[in-house]
Amino acid sequence: FNGHIHTQLQAQFCDKQQQINSLQQQLIAWKLSQNDIPPGNAGGKVSHYTDLALLTHECSKKTRHIPLRQLLCRANKAILAIKPCFMMGPMSVAQYLTPGELQFDLLVIDEASQIRPEDSLGAILRSRQTIIVGDPKQLPPSRFFDQTIETDQDVTALEESESILDAVTPLFKKKQLQWHYRSQHEQLIHFSNQHFYNNNLLVFPSPQKASGHFGIEFTYIEKGIFLKNKNYIEALRIVDAIKVHLINQPEQSLGVVSMNLKQSDLIAQLLDEQSKQDSALQNAITLNKKTSEPFFIKNLENVQGDERDTIFISCTYGPQQAGGKVAQRFGPINAPTGWRRLNVLLTRARKKMQVFSSMLAEDLKVTDTTSRGTIALKDFLDYAGKHSKSSSNAQQGIATTPMQKSLTQALKQQGYNCRFNVGLEKFYLDIAIINPQNPEHFILGLSFDGGLYDQRQSAEDRNCIKAQVLNKLGWKIKFIWTMDWYKAPQVVIDEILQLLAELKKEQATCLAPAAIKMAVQPEPDSNNTRVTKKHHKTEKKEADFIDAEFEELTTPPKHQEENKEAEAKKQIFRLLKRLEELHQTLIRQYPDTPEQKQLLRPEMLQALAYYVPIDQQEFNELIPDYLRKETAPEQLDHIETVLAMIRETVLILEQMGWDFNRANGNENSDAISYFHITDL
Template sequence: MPHTSSCSPVEMLQGVIGAIRTLAPYQRFRIRAATISPEAMRVFAALRAREAALRAVPAEALEDLVRRTLRREALLAWKGRVEAARPELLLEREEIERKVKSLAELDREMRALNKRLLAGDIDRDQLGTQAAWEEITRLRGPRMKRLREILDQGADLGLMRMRPVWLMNPDVASRVLPLKAGLFNLVIYDEASQMPVEHAVPTLFRAQRVVISGDEKQMPPTSFFASRIDGDEDDELDGDMLDDAATEAERTAHEETWNRREVKDCPDLLQLGRGTLPATTLEIHYRSKYRELIGYSNAAFYSGALSVPAQHPEVEIRRVCPIEVIRADGIYEGQTNATEAQCVVDVLAKIWSAAPEARPSIGVVTFNRKQADLVEDAIQRRALEDPAFMRAYQQERDRTQGGEDMGFFVKNVENVQGDERDVIVFSTTFGRDKHGGFRRNFGVLGQTGGERRLNVAVTRAREKVILVTSMPINDVSDWLASGRGPNKPRDYLQAYLDYASKMSIGELGVARGTAVRLGTQSASREVRHETDGFAASVERFLKDHGYRPAASLAGDAFSLDFAIEDPTTGLFGIGIECDAPRHLFLDRARAREIWRPAVMSRAVPAVHRVSSHAWYHRPQDERRRLHAAVQAALGKERK
């Protein structure tokens, strides 16, 4: 209140009375001002320039307005500092597109150069003469060489330089390759979880470096016929530790003995490698055409870490039903289930009734060997009775695809690792006996490591799983009812049966909930766009123009912020990215801008990226670009 000598006492008193209501806030401000930093006081001083506008705001809304104003200005200042430190954030869209195009061209050029280098990097002067090669490669006559002799003598003629890559199993390698340390610069082991360490030793000896590839969540080596190998080290170690008085020679001998025992007791090469070598996890899953085919294993065994390119609307998933359950409810007798075997044959007959070019490749997996034999017998009987079925059976049994064997097979669950087909038909075999009893005895699936065998089996299908079952799901285990975590192989079996059953009837959310219970990932991976103002603004814009954007999954290298269904196909016609995707796999520009779009194009034909910078700085242009991209992808106008 201004004070002048012309003010009368009454006017001064009226002024004091009018200011009384501000006294308490003023006193609070004085107390807080003593603790406020000079920087914060300068902020309040800056607000003085907006005093007139602030006084026009209703008192009850003033505090919220000031808070939001300060937050906005702080964010703008932070944005300015980030852009100053990272000027590439201010690059225009056209410049980014030019850089991506240049990178793609250089990548193609690099690949072409690598091919030419590999094809031409042979010094012919270091190869033997034609006469020398003819001498060792005779395939007939008394001077014919055995394969081992050809490889042994060919090494001196430059065979390894001319054919640097060899594909063979450990047994063949042991029998035909020269016994020479470090013969190969690199030896790669595939499916190492199935390779006993002793089988790998001969090729390890021939390697300078090794790469061990395998999945510890899949099947270990079959040990039914294996015997324990005893050695002197069992007696030498016997639980005793060396004392401080042990000599250096004794310590060396003790360490060597311990290493021999560790190698001997290791169940497979993959486990041995994991304990001693640096590890890299491959977390991209390409096989499954539908996420639902890998969803159970991703949650149960891989903590939800797998990235899957496949993207489909839920309506499409319910239509194609990638996991179908057929209740046979047959009698389990003599370790077989005749009703299920006949049902499997009926499924095959239906699929094989299509023209050969329209048939998917098929494999049948049973839960024990006797059921596999029974299914084979049932197929043979049907083939003898039905000429059309016989023709289809013969055609599918000899089927190849791209030079690879894609023939029909019937295998038990222990022998299916490494196989994949478009459709896998399961006969779960077990069920109630003729008296109505049900035993929790599931063969190898109920034994230690049974969940690994289950994981292998349920991930063999590229397009569809058909589960023919007689198992009463609620009686397989108490896991579903208990609410506890899985700790027995039958828990995983029950969970898969429940997951498959829910998927089969279109209860996708319930099925995913079952899978989530098995793993350690968050119970929900849905994108929460309400916490992202930019994404929420893009979503509102799309909805305002008549589209129904579906949120994708978070945390996946192939996830999209939104995807829009094409009504003419029932599939996603376009995916929307709110700025560049953020994922550990996509840190490098090549992965983010070249590899990912190439893979994504198989699932979603168009992907449009919205720039947050342009969305706020050039809103009309960026919104127009988005609308045009969606119209072009869906091929029709909206309002």
């Protein structure tokens, strides 16, 4: 046995397999092109034309075409010869295909869990064979929004009926597709795999640890209140997050899903209102609409079939007053099939899922009568909170073979740290080597030819598809053949070290242009890197908006590395500068307003920094009454602008990892105390 020769054969096999797949597609297209197209009747009245003659006549016309149903009835044989594959919904089949006129060899029903038996019957009767494809763990047929009762209580479904998938499952053979491709981080599917699929899915590990672009992030909306089937504060936070995402990550597609229709409508309304006042957001939305996957705002009932890189989830429900208890009513989640709806919601993201919730797992109470959906929701909130921005769900076991132990020991001597058996139960990499330049990423994965390699059912699965999926996820993979290791272990180690050196060199080459660009950036003008001291139109000559002792703190760093604290300084500096500009604008606009009644006077600034309100409701609840009453009404009208600035900065800092305990003030908050903002 020679590993190099076997690796070459493996590559040749995969290449030939791809060629065969391509040739099969070409063969199908060629065979279809050889179909005889019935010429049909071309004599007499036009109303008597059929098949190709009718199609040719209709194609020559610019207007007054015959109805589609009539065309499919009179030219069905020619249409089937030209286009033998129809893609239609059940209602379109009934509307356009006259019974008895068209007969298909094969019918494939996709998303069958959402189609009722009576709706699918017409298509089944027009076909000789039927394949029914669907997920019994996902959304069933529902008239949830077809018939509702107007009430302040949660809207519940009046009727749910069995799907064609449920009807035929006990009667015919079934085959489960186990390979999961959508999620590019195992955190995203691990919960559903464990709670709904009995760990039967084969999930591939991610080379990335959970970060700002991968995995799960949980955002607790402490002041969120659920009234009249809506959560206004939660919707505001989501709109802010949408803005940040569309502007800063336009290349990452986005979807927003809420638990009910009213919440999704509220989010859409607030986003529309904010975009009218924010040109940057409006431009980002306009550009996003031109992409292949524009962002959407949907509810739990109509999101099945959609997927995006990032999914924002609005949990919607919460207490009806600040600090109150959460009513144990969760709309469709309470229904017997509520867990299936939840499963749909939790499997839409490809890279990242960000959960916005005004309730925690402990707010949901479980009793003997609690529905499976509510129990699953409680478990998910607990899961999301524990795994938010954590590294991975992938198991990281211990070395179980001498080969693993010897390899990792040799790699450690060369400065490389390793993890064993990285992945979940049904698939893992024997060794994953941590990138020394980026500890949040695995630079190389090593896969052995024993264990799981032998369990794959076909040569294509073992040698091609697995590697293709891992490469698509961003892995660099090297196969290690056991016979090579036993014959010449040092040769194997040297090959791995050589490959690692090449990968590090590639990374350095990729990073070089960015480093050069940073190096040639001009030094910022010193006049622009400090908060400008502007004089108020009062007798005070040096009434600076920001005290001089904060000037150094708010100066953006020039040469130091942009670490967490330095980047946060920039955001605080930016906020202070924007507030100062607004303050000067208000002074010019209202020159007669006394200093003690100005909106952004020192006392008000101190209260804003202490409580950090992000909307009008929090401003009214948290800011002392005397401060609000002493503010001139004409300046108080501009408070929403101030709150929007604070809200944007808080969101950015929270995404960077700073903690804001806004309910009790920020005297103990890491971000606030670090910058001494409470002394402002």
